[in-house]
Amino acid sequence: MAEEVLVLEEKFVLTIFGASGDLAKLKIFPSIFALAEAGMLPANYWIIGYARSEYDQSSFVDLFRTSVQAYCEKNGGWSEKRSDVLEDLLQQVYYYRGQYDKASSYSGYAEYRNELTNNNFAQELFYFSIPPSVYVPVVQQISDIPDLDKSKVKLVMEKPFGTDEVSATQLFHVIGERFVEDQVYLIDHxxxxxxxxxxxxxxxxxxxxxxxxxxxxxxxxxxxxxxxxxxxxxxxxxxxxxxxxxxxxxxxxxxxxxxxxxxxxxxxxxxxxxxxxxxxxxxxxxxxxxxxxxxxxxxxxxxxxxxxxxxxxxxxxxxxxxxxxxxxxxxxxxxxxxxxxxxxxxxxxxxxxxxxxxxxxxxxxxxxxxxxxxxxxxxxxxxxxxxxxxxxxxxxxxxxxxxxGNCLSDHALLLMEAIQGEQMYFLSFGEIIACWKIMDQVMEYTMNSLPExxxxxxxxxxxxxxxxxxxxxxxxxx
Ligand SMILES: NC(=O)c1ccc[n+]([C@@H]2O[C@H](COP(=O)([O-])OP(=O)(O)OC[C@H]3O[C@@H](n4cnc5c(N)ncnc54)[C@H](OP(=O)(O)O)[C@@H]3O)[C@@H](O)[C@H]2O)c1
The missing domain is CATH 3.30.360.10 (Dihydrodipicolinate Reductase; domain 2)
Incomplete structure (x- = not known):
């Protein structure tokens, strides 16, 4: 008996900060493709790559295509069926070139996103595929986006969350001033x-x-x-x-x-x-x-x-x-x-x-x-x-x-759950702080040690x- 496939029904916008980087190419684009291939994506959704690099719409779509093809070649092979799924998916892929710390970039982004979506979506996910040093300004800028409906926002972040207890606390403080923890999806894959x-x-x-x-x-x-x-x-x-x-x-x-x-x-x-x-x-x-x-x-x-x-x-x-x-x-x-x-x-x-x-x-x-x-x-x-x-x-x-009914990769499964709003396998602020407390003690003790x-x-x-x-x-x- 065929198993029921979960379909994400609500229209969403997924904006990937650092869309020119390795994580995006190696994990995030293939994960979106895997959800499309499994028939899980809704009829309407928008994937917006956001980065400073000089892509335009066409060259970014090419980057997305080649990243997914490379992934498929290593995972099950390339096929006509997969090619059809990918070409359909690419119709929903867009690029916005902007800075991470400039308000003007974010207001430009908001205009662009509204043109694409007519502001008709149920949720807006921001995927942080950027170095941790940029997390704080990006959170601050997102929360100041003109006309942002905060209740629709989800922040999806990759570890590491800070480099120690102090920096993680600062990050969570900045997030906590602008969003509630339930809106934050912290990934340990x-x-x-x-x-x-x-x-x-x-x-x-x-x-x-x-x-x-x-x-x-x-x-x-x-x-x-x-x-x-x-x-x-x-x-x-x-x-x-x-x-x-x-x-x-x-x-x-x-x-x-x-x-x-x-x-x-x-x-x-x-x-x-x-x-x-x-x-x-x-x-x-x-x-x-x-x-x-x-x-x-x-x-x-x-x-x-x-x-x-x-x-x-x-x-x-x-x-x-x-x-x-x-x-x-x-x-x-x-x-x-x-x-x-x-x-x-x-x-x-x-x-x-x-x-x-x-x-x-x-x-x-x-x-x-x-x-x-x-x-x-x-x-x-x-x-x-x-x-x-x-x-x-x-x-x-x-x-x-x-x-x-689907064998999804770690990242694809977690992305699906973030879209669904299922937080079971994402980390809480408290867990991360507890881990840093231990690791800070280790780092302090070994500060002057040379490895064997x-x-x-x-x-x-x-x-x-x-x-x-x-x-x-x-x-x-x-
Ligand atoms: N790669 C992995 O397998 C992996 C695994 C686990 C966790 N992570 C985490 O996931 C995040 C992204 O990883 P990644 O490997 O894709 O990183 P990355 O390639 O170093 O950076 C991603 C993008 O961020 C922008 N960027 C890089 N350095 C920047 C800086 N100093 N200031 C502002 N923007 C900068 C660049 O885009 P533009 O210049 O085009 O804006 C770059 O393409 C990081 O937090 C990393 O620690 C990665």
Whole structure:
């Protein structure tokens, strides 16, 4: 039986700031195409690229076309059917050339948008695909657009939200003076991944699983996100932020929150975000060498020595605890590295405590959420057979990767939800501030530390092992 396709019915305007940039080309245009291909877009909508670059209507449409074609070639191939969908979509694509900080640009934009739409739309989404340094002036200018109907506005923003607690607080203050938080859709694309969402779904629907995820049952939790490649053309961006801000501050702390938070009784955006904020606010970082490890792969600065920073971490590992009676002294290890291992690997390993009487020869039980490259949940159990203790591995490879009859990418799914007004998988201001509080402590403690060098495609710096408590090891092979 064919599944029902969700169609977004209301007319909308989607304006993309920074429409000339990489994120727009690589993620946003293909996501809009994916929604069109899935038949989800309404009869009337307008996509307006906004940037300073010298495009006109025709060259911007060409840019949109080639970006989508390149995406399709890597994802399922190009076809006549896809070409027809794209040409229809391109009829709704426009370009407005303007500055980000000049009121005259925004009044010109408003005139242009009104000409196109006759002011007949139900919502106006502004997608921030610009560097975070430009967020504040753009929010200020949007709110001053002549004739703006604020009640129709949604702000869709990509992480990073600020660079520390102070800058994030300032951003949220500026937004909060002009809009309400319910109008803001803060993206961490990890929360668009079906495998990450399935952590919550599995916990919500299985009391068996959930009762294991209590501090008193858990020996430790390890969250790993390693990539076998380097910064690949993103050195300019990456060198300013490093792994702690790029990967740990949001992606891995979000995963941590989903694994350790209390399951909200109601499965709605407010309840979920409150629980995540609550557990993230309870995280503790002990400023000590046993709590943090920084690494940099050999050759990171090769060829760009003049501009590249030898103190940028391309590998980061942290030992955290949760300041809650229920999680007292349970270590939580998170790590991420570039040029680590031979394949992309993202997983969560929850190691359960053993009985006090259990033989040391019997390994502990483990629950593994494999998030990439494949999506699985594994239970590592044991039984006794003729030859003694035998491992049993129960694997569930059924995931929620394709929902509503369509397999949408992380960004496409999140874009659809922003248009729908579903905030469940977007971040709240409070969660982001809680994450920055922890990361600021890490940044302060490591301010004068130089990262340890590690060989490309090795397991990362040896220093990561000093984080482990007695009898603990990183579970590299799971
Ligand atoms: N690329 C990714 O995969 C990725 C992933 C996660 C998050 N993000 C975040 O998403 C946002 C956009 O990423 P991106 O890679 O597309 O960025 P980008 O290419 O550096 O910038 C996007 C556009 O913003 C404008 N711009 C660049 N620097 C500017 C400056 N200093 N002042 C004003 N405008 C400037 C440029 O457009 P014009 O000059 O034409 O106006 C540029 O084409 C960033 O916040 C980034 O951190 C990106």
């Amino acid at each position: 990890y929360l668009g991944k079906p495998s990450v969402r399935s952590i919550l779904a599995m916990r919500h629907n299985n009391r068996l699983l959930n009762s294991m995820f209590k501090g008193k049952e858990v020996a430790n939790i390890q969250i790993t996100a390693n990539e076998p490649f380097g910064v690949e053309g993103r050195l300019g961006y990456f060198d300013k932020v490093g792994t702690f801000r790029d990967m740990l501050q949001s992606h891995l702390l979000q995963v941590l929150a989903l694994v350790t938070m209390s399951i909200p009784v109601k499965r709605d955006a407010r309840s979920l975000r409150q629980e995540k904020e609550s557990i993230l606010s309870a995280l503790c970082f002990e400023p000590a060498d046993e709590s943090v490890c920084l690494g940099q792969y050999e050759g990171y600065c090769d060829g760009v020595e003049d501009t590249c920073n030898l103190s940028t971490a391309t590998f980061g590992a942290l030992r955290l605890t949760i300041n809650r009676e229920s999680w007292f002294e349970v270590p939580i290890y998170i790590r991420s590295g570039k040029y680590v291992g031979s394949e992309k690997k993202t997983n969560v390993v929850v190691e359960l405590k053993k009985f006090a009487f259990q033989s040391s020869e019997v390994p502990s039980n483990k629950v593994v959420f494999e998030l990439a490259p494949t999506e699985n949940i594994h239970f590592h159990l044991f039984n006794e057979g003729d030859d003694g203790i035998e491992p049993i591995e129960v694997v569930n490879s059924q995931t929620i990767a394709c929902s509503m 060098r590690y060989q490309k495609n090795s397991r990362g710096p040896d220093g990561q092992d000093r984080l482990m408590g007695e009898g603990e090891v990183w579970m590299d092979s799971l």
